[in-house]
Amino acid sequence: MKRRLSLAIALVADPEILILDEPTVGIDPELRQQIWQELHRLGKEGKTILLTTHVMDDAEESDSLLMIRNGVAIAQGQPDRLIKEFKVKSVEEVFLKAGRQQDAHTGND
Known part of the structure; x- marks a missing residue:
């Protein structure tokens, strides 16, 4: 819930650049999938997303x-x-x- 809340707070300001540190660590697969759907949507809208991760499945989602x-x-x-x-x-x-x-x-x- 804390990760979801942190992401929601970051998105409220509608930033052009989002910097996320391991946004899917410790969350269930369903929420992880929802987060990636939202990140892909934001990327298609022209947002820049800088993400750090040790989770290689997340790295594969990147452009x-x-x-x-x-x-x-x-x-x-x-x-x-x-x-x-x-x-x-x-x-x-x-x-x-x-x-x-x-x-x-x-x-x-």
Whole structure:
């Protein structure tokens, strides 16, 4: 309920840019789906939505991703394009593969 209320309060002012931090963490699947329907509707209206998340299902809902690991950008682009580029089946696998590439490049294990 707190997440739903926070989102409602943010939308009252009809902002051009919405900044959301993990808006679907800890909520049930039905409410998560409703939130994403509303976010997609707002995006189609021209609103800019900046969202941070560790939930890769949420990341797949986005139009564009910037994946950050250890403070460094490791992948950027549209989810479907990144999946093809990294030759994997999900955004989560993109993150894991890009992270391994980062480790190989920096010598971290």
